[in-house]
Amino acid sequence: MTYPHWLHIYQKPAQGSAFIRRLPIANYKHTILANGGFDKADCQLALPRRDAELGIEQWVGNRAAVYVNNPAEPIWEGLISRIRLTIGSLEFTRSLDKLYNRATVTYTLGGTPNKTAATNNTDSQAIYGIKEGRFEVGYKQSGGLGFATTRRDSLLALQAWPQNSTPIGGASGYSLKVEMIGFYHTLSWEQTTVNSSDQNPNVVITDILSNLANSNTFLDNTNTDDLNDPVSFNMHTAGWDVRGKSAWDAIQWLAEIGDGTNRWVAYVTPPDFSSGLRHVAFEQANSDIDYIYYVRDGLRIRNRYGGILSPWTIRPNRGIRLNDVLIGWNAPGDDPREMYITAVEYDAEQQNVSLRGSDDITTEGTFQLSQQSLAYSEPFGQRQKVH
Amino acid sequence: MISFSLNIIKQILAWLRAQWQELLHLIRRGETMSETYQELKIVKGLPPAPGDTNSAEEGPIELDLMTSNGLMIRPDGWRPNGLTHTSVDSSSVLVDGIRPLVGKEEPITEMISCTVSAESMAAMAGRLVGLNRLIADCHAFWESTAQIEPVYIKWWAGGAPRAQYALIYRMNLQAVEASREMISQFDVTIEVVREPYWRALPPGANPILWHLRDRGGDYSLSDLSLVAGTDHFVYETIQNKHEYDSTDLPETRTQNYVTIPKEVIPGDAPALAYINLELVETATHKVHEFYVGRTTKTKRFTDGSSDFQPLTIFNMSDFFSKSASTGTVNDADCGVSSRSSTTRQYIQYLNLVPGTENDVITLLARPLSLRGTWAAFLRCRQTNGSAGDVKVRLRLGDSEITLDYVDMPVLAGTVSTCVYLFGIASMGTFTIPLHSGISASPDGTGLDRSGGIIIAVDLDNTAGANRNVIFLDLVLMPLDEPFAIVRRNTDQDTGASFYFDNSQYASHGIDTELAALATDTNVVYELRGNLPTLVPGVDNRLNFFHTSTDNTDIWSEPDSAKNDMNIRLNIVPRWRGVIDV
Numbered sequence: 001m002t003y004p005h006w007l008h009i010y011q012k013p014a015q016g017s018a019f020i021r022r023l024p025i026a027n028y029k030h031t032i033l034a035n036g037g038f039d040k041a042d043c044q045l046a047l048p049r050r051d052a053e054l055g056i057e058q059w060v061g062n063r064a065a066v067y068v069n070n071p072a073e074p075i076w077e078g079l080i081s082r083i084r085l086t087i088g089s090l091e092f093t094r095s096l097d098k099l100y101n102r103a104t105v106t107y108t109l110g111g112t113p114n115k116t117a118a119t120n121n122t123d124s125q126a127i128y129g130i131k132e133g134r135f136e137v138g139y140k141q142s143g144g145l146g147f148a149t150t151r152r153d154s155l156l157a158l159q160a161w162p163q164n165s166t167p168i169g170g171a172s173g174y175s176l177k178v179e180m181i182g183f184y185h186t187l188s189w190e191q192t193t194v195n196s197s198d199q200n201p202n203v204v205i206t207d208i209l210s211n212l213a214n215s216n217t218f219l220d221n222t223n224t225d226d227l228n229d230p231v232s233f234n235m236h237t238a239g240w241d242v243r244g245k246s247a248w249d250a251i252q253w254l255a256e257i258g259d260g261t262n263r264w265v266a267y268v269t270p271p272d273f274s275s276g277l278r279h280v281a282f283e284q285a286n287s288d289i290d291y292i293y294y295v296r297d298g299l300r301i302r303n304r305y306g307g308i309l310s311p312w313t314i315r316p317n318r319g320i321r322l323n324d325v326l327i328g329w330n331a332p333g334d335d336p337r338e339m340y341i342t343a344v345e346y347d348a349e350q351q352n353v354s355l356r357g358s359d360d361i362t363t364e365g366t367f368q369l370s371q372q373s374l375a376y377s378e379p380f381g382q383r384q385k386v387h
Numbered sequence: 388m389i390s391f392s393l394n395i396i397k398q399i400l401a402w403l404r405a406q407w408q409e410l411l412h413l414i415r416r417g418e419t420m421s422e423t424y425q426e427l428k429i430v431k432g433l434p435p436a437p438g439d440t441n442s443a444e445e446g447p448i449e450l451d452l453m454t455s456n457g458l459m460i461r462p463d464g465w466r467p468n469g470l471t472h473t474s475v476d477s478s479s480v481l482v483d484g485i486r487p488l489v490g491k492e493e494p495i496t497e498m499i500s501c502t503v504s505a506e507s508m509a510a511m512a513g514r515l516v517g518l519n520r521l522i523a524d525c526h527a528f529w530e531s532t533a534q535i536e537p538v539y540i541k542w543w544a545g546g547a548p549r550a551q552y553a554l555i556y557r558m559n560l561q562a563v564e565a566s567r568e569m570i571s572q573f574d575v576t577i578e579v580v581r582e583p584y585w586r587a588l589p590p591g592a593n594p595i596l597w598h599l600r601d602r603g604g605d606y607s608l609s610d611l612s613l614v615a616g617t618d619h620f621v622y623e624t625i626q627n628k629h630e631y632d633s634t635d636l637p638e639t640r641t642q643n644y645v646t647i648p649k650e651v652i653p654g655d656a657p658a659l660a661y662i663n664l665e666l667v668e669t670a671t672h673k674v675h676e677f678y679v680g681r682t683t684k685t686k687r688f689t690d691g692s693s694d695f696q697p698l699t700i701f702n703m704s705d706f707f708s709k710s711a712s713t714g715t716v717n718d719a720d721c722g723v724s725s726r727s728s729t730t731r732q733y734i735q736y737l738n739l740v741p742g743t744e745n746d747v748i749t750l751l752a753r754p755l756s757l758r759g760t761w762a763a764f765l766r767c768r769q770t771n772g773s774a775g776d777v778k779v780r781l782r783l784g785d786s787e788i789t790l791d792y793v794d795m796p797v798l799a800g801t802v803s804t805c806v807y808l809f810g811i812a813s814m815g816t817f818t819i820p821l822h823s824g825i826s827a828s829p830d831g832t833g834l835d836r837s838g839g840i841i842i843a844v845d846l847d848n849t850a851g852a853n854r855n856v857i858f859l860d861l862v863l864m865p866l867d868e869p870f871a872i873v874r875r876n877t878d879q880d881t882g883a884s885f886y887f888d889n890s891q892y893a894s895h896g897i898d899t900e901l902a903a904l905a906t907d908t909n910v911v912y913e914l915r916g917n918l919p920t921l922v923p924g925v926d927n928r929l930n931f932f933h934t935s936t937d938n939t940d941i942w943s944e945p946d947s948a949k950n951d952m953n954i955r956l957n958i959v960p961r962w963r964g965v966i967d968v
Contacts, residue, residue, distance in 0.1 A: 002491050008913065018876040019913035048530045071872035071915030072762050072813045225775060273813035274796060274941060297486060298477030305787055306822045313816075351475045351488045 037267035038182030100133025121160035187248035226281035230259035426543035438608035464500035492583035537896030591896030621956035628945035654960035657920035668949030675936035680870035681919035776850035
């Protein structure tokens with residue numbers, strides 16, 4: 001039996017949840033993180049030009065899920081963040097990356113940080129949800145907000161809708177490429193307003209979620225079933241605060257604190273089968289060895305009893321052990337054959353997965369743009385913790 | 388004078404030689420044709436249904452490749468190519484050989500050499516114009532909705548019982564050259580890239596035509612409906628449950644599947660299928676989802692006294708052991724009957740105290756009759772309290788596989804002493820045997836291994852108060868064979884009749900899978916997973932169940948005849964080589 005992969009496209013979450021279309025896909029890849037959950041995915045669609053043009057015009061920002069052999073569980077879900085239409089040497093792209101439909105500007109006035117009031121494009125927010133852009137305009141010697149508010153309004157006027165780009169040259173062939181982001185990315189779209197007056201991290205996360213400007217647009221922000229308590233810790237009394245962080249930065253920051261002994265993770269769950277809703281989980285990491293593999297058979301990932309697993313079912317936040325190398329060896333600390341999986345990268349055409357462990361040898365650079373105004377966004381795919 | 392005469396004689400001899408060679412060519416061609424090709428055509432479009440005087444089908448345009456005064460295939464002008472299988476394999480320098488992971492059949496390129504002959508150059512050019520139009524139509528197929536007529540090759544092999552067909556993906560006129568200067572003739576080579584398998588019917592043809600194939604065309608428009616009547620490849624009424632006949636084991640009283648014996652599935656490639664699923668009740672019932680999954684594995688297993696067909700629905704009352712649990716059997720004649728009782732039952736846990744309770748129900752399933760990877764669904768219900776109060780999970784074996792807890796479904800409304808509506812909990816997936824390498828019995832009996840595997844149900848009442856829960860059955864759907872769920876955005880219409888199609892009839896020939904309401908093809912349905920094809924050479928079973936909704940809750944209601952389903956199945960058999968039936 002072959003296992004075709006299908007992309008299911010639904011309405012934009014701010015507008016509804018209705019199913020729109022099912023399409024076969026090629027060159028599919030996805031990434032799933034222990035901290036975050038469904039992270040990124042991309043694929044190519046084989047569509048006649050009429051449908052491809054419809055897609056680039058209408059599908060940016062839509063919810064999407066990828067199904068293989070189990071119709072009860074998508075192997076990945078998220079939002080369509082960018083569509084690239086290649087026609088010969090023309091590549092037309094349209095994305096959410098530079099969309100900001102709520103804008104604020106920060107500046108320093110006489111040594112004191114200040115922020116303008118937010119302005120909103122509610123038409124855009126009603127379609128795409130709220131995505132906040134925060135620009136910093138630098139030092140100001142005396143009062144008056146004109147420059148800052150003008151910068152803020154310019155941002156909103158120019159970038160409240162998906163941005164297009166049409167580079168000519170360099171591309172070839174004909175294809176429609178779809179790039180997607182997981183729902184946890186939407187928690188980076190807004191700054192939290194919670195002041196950490198509550199004691200324990202799980203309660204702080206509950207407050208962060210219940211105060212989301214996007215409310216339940218992208219996830220069930222009232223579901224606290226999987227918000228666990230790592231340690232009784234009065235953050236407010238201890239002087240810690242999550243204000244100034246995006247909602248996701250604050251949650252991830254709390255996960256990194258952990259409980260003093262164990263690894264903790266925060267992620268957005270896959271959608272519930274019955275309700276179709278997803279929620280934030282905050283829990284101690286799963287340290288069980290759920291997967292094993294052997295060098296002798298080409299590193300096929302198996303369950304702990306040797307049963308071969310389909311590569312698209314492999315998930316992070318669990319352990320894997322190499323069973324036919326370093327037999328009888330031991331090392332101070334952890335068993336060197338075992339690894340905690342922090343990330344899974346699946347390639348459908350190659351039918352393999354790449355796993356990332358704690359000792360990640362890949363370099364994740366942070367790029368600091370040399371410009372006056374730093375957008376709160378993801379240049380080069382890297383999250384920027386500048387605000 | 389002499390030289391002039393010699394030239395004339397040479398020309399006459401050359402002409403005679405050419406004529407003789409052409410005569411031999413025609414003779415050889417005729418013999419070869421009759422042995423190899425009874426019919427060879429490139430065709431665009433489909434014929435109207437018999438008796439349909441206002442059909443939107445324009446009728447097929449055929450280019451015959453065996454016309455003496457037109458396009459004629461040359462001797463040995465075409466040798467049908469076989470399949471090319473490509474795969475992704477696992478390979479290691481530490482082990483001999485490879486381990487195939489996934490593979491597929493590639494499109495097949497055919498080279499067909501023909502001769503074009505006609506009474507004049509203009510007539511020959513006209514023949515090529517017809518061919519070039521088909522090429523253009525082939526390339527435009529479904530590029531837009533303007534050209535949706537499939538272009539396909541029709542081949543009736545010499546001695547074969549009937550013609551066979553393959554959709555053409557791409558077609559090129561590769562070479563055109565003049566030859567035999569003294570007669571009006573061209574040699575051309577047609578490059579055809581076609582689908583991997585040959586079909587018994589033209590691409591996009593009504594699949595019921597396979598069922599009607601031996602009537603010699605003696606049928607009318609009224610015989611061709613795929614969603615009405617009982618004269619189909621398979622027609623059967625099935626239930627939204629499975630019950631054994633307690634007085635005549637292992638016969639069944641009700642069943643949620645149709646079985647297609649291997650004897651009636653011809654071909655050597657997966658047969659395409661058009662399934663019509665019609666609810667028997669047509670007045671008030673609203674369906675939310677349909678589930679359909681194919682199983683082709685193990686035909687039967689034995690418990691020492693009877694042979695049982697492997698199931699995909701396991702009734703809890705068949706496996707419930709009161710001594711191991713605080714639950715009881717509700718035998719108020721609602722639910723489903725068990726192997727030991729004709730009274731309909733379900734399992735209930737009243738006043739379940741907060742905390743976990745393990746092994747509340749234990750199923751002892753035959754491990755090798757259940758071999759495969761499964762998606763598990765539990766028809767159950769929490770009858771008081773709020774969603775999330777009680778969670779449920781499955782454990783297999785000696786807890787080797789412990790699936791995650793999921794919320795027990797809660798339905799609004801009053802619960803009487805007899806419950807008819809059950810929610811659906813998606814329990815997760817598992818593979819049996821637990822170690823996929825262990826598939827045969829060490830006692831030498833092959834796949835029919837003795838012993839069993841435990842599937843246990845655990846409960847966790849996370850509420851601060853007692854709760855009531857009930858269980859009906861465990862439904863398994865295959866993940867290593869096609870399994871699909873069809874769901875409408877909102878609740879379905881009443882009187883629901885649906886079709887699930889990968890025969891490509893509904894799409895008029897293009898390779899896709901569709902699900903739609905039979906009475907309104909404008910309604911959008913979400914089809915998840917893969918629709919079943921039929922595997923030739925083995926018994927195929929198509930397993931069904933469905934859920935209903937009032938737009939507030941989702942439930943499954945097995946204990947009612949209004950949930951019975953009429954299944955109409957028609958197929959398009961396919962071959963890798965020459966059709967044999």
